[in-house]
Amino acid sequence: MAAPKLDPDTSLVEACQAQALEGLEGPFRKIYDLYKDRVYNVCYRVTGNASDALDASQETFGILFRKIGGFRFQSRFSSWIYRIAINASIDLKRRQGSRRLASLEAVTGANDGDGGRFDLEDGSVELPPEVASRRELEAEVQRAIGRLSPKLRSITVLRYIESLSYDEISETLDISLGTVKSRLSRAHAAMDRELTPVLHKHYLS
């Protein structure tokens, strides 16, 4: 049996395991409050829209609730949560992709969910040019992330949005450090290709 690592969430997890959990109360409530924003961010960046992010986040905490009793600290608790969130988000997109017919949005690449659901975008509101430009840039970045493969998307979100270290990414995705490096390199190359027109438009013109 592996000795518990220096995990800041050890006491919380053990508190959840020591008693019968009763819904979103007690120690599980603390875990929820601690990780809800992180989980939602990951789910949002991987799924690309608020509605899917909500579904994926709900699923993540549901799985967490049912399986926390069996967690044995073989990885960091945070890595485990991230893994659940990533898998829930990718699975949701995969289920949607297998059911949905090809739509015009998918063909044109405007597949960031539903345009207007990107929280920072609101076409009905007139914004100052610099703010509008920034929001347009963020929307294009999100679309570029959405066009990556699930593996590259996951590693991009974990590394550059959640700022996880290589070790944490390795633990979260259950891959070697070498694989982390090679995937990040490929993710960079893919993002460069996707964002070069954007960079030229917003920075280099």
Add this chain to the structure above:
Amino acid sequence: MTSIHPKDCERYREEFLVALDRASDAEGVSGRGVVHAEPCESCTVWREETLLVTGILGSLDRLVAPPQLEACVAEDISTGAGALQAVLRGLEPQTAPAELDLLLAQELTELAKEGAPPKLTSLLEELPRQKAPLVLERLVSEELADSEKAISKRFVGGLFRHISPDQLEARLHSALRSEGLPLIPRLRLLKWGSAAAAALVVWVSVPAFQAKATPKYHFEVVEVANLQEITPFVRALASDLAGGMLGGMQPKVESKETDGGGSL
């Protein structure tokens, strides 16, 4: 000038990314000390774009979980609906077997063949043709003569028929009770009274159905050609029986072309 091998660029970029990961400030990563410390033109462009992309990604706004997430999570873990959904999602979706395409193609080919009418059509064509009943003409005539009346009759017939509420029986009982007679004797009286009335009707009507050459009447039958020939008393009685229309009644002409029956 040192020639740069493509492998050098690959290593340079990988190690630059590692250095980027370790550095607190991405702008401070120069790449010195790695292979081909002075990057080629291609790697220089790559480095600049990488720093830009990394900066953009790192500066994306961090979102706050929406308030409804809490309610969704609470419901999920309290009802266990999420677990059920997970099981259902684990079911492999079934795809139609390839044989279905073959069977469908065969079916469509047979249907498209000339001279092979579908069985259903031939059965329909062989059904006997129905003829309109004679009464239809009368009904249609009545409809056309007074369409509003016909519509109102159909409307009434289509109204929802209500079931008497339970309170009706209770009120009936209380009303009968309030007349001073006990309920059971009243019901018995009602029952015997109904039986007596029925017997009287039968007793009166039976002789009328008996076929006799000379029926015996308990009253006198007088045939008159003119209403003025009967006594006023009898005329008044006959008028009452006719609903006060004795004087205005006209003989009806029955249609010879229908099965009879007059208007209501």
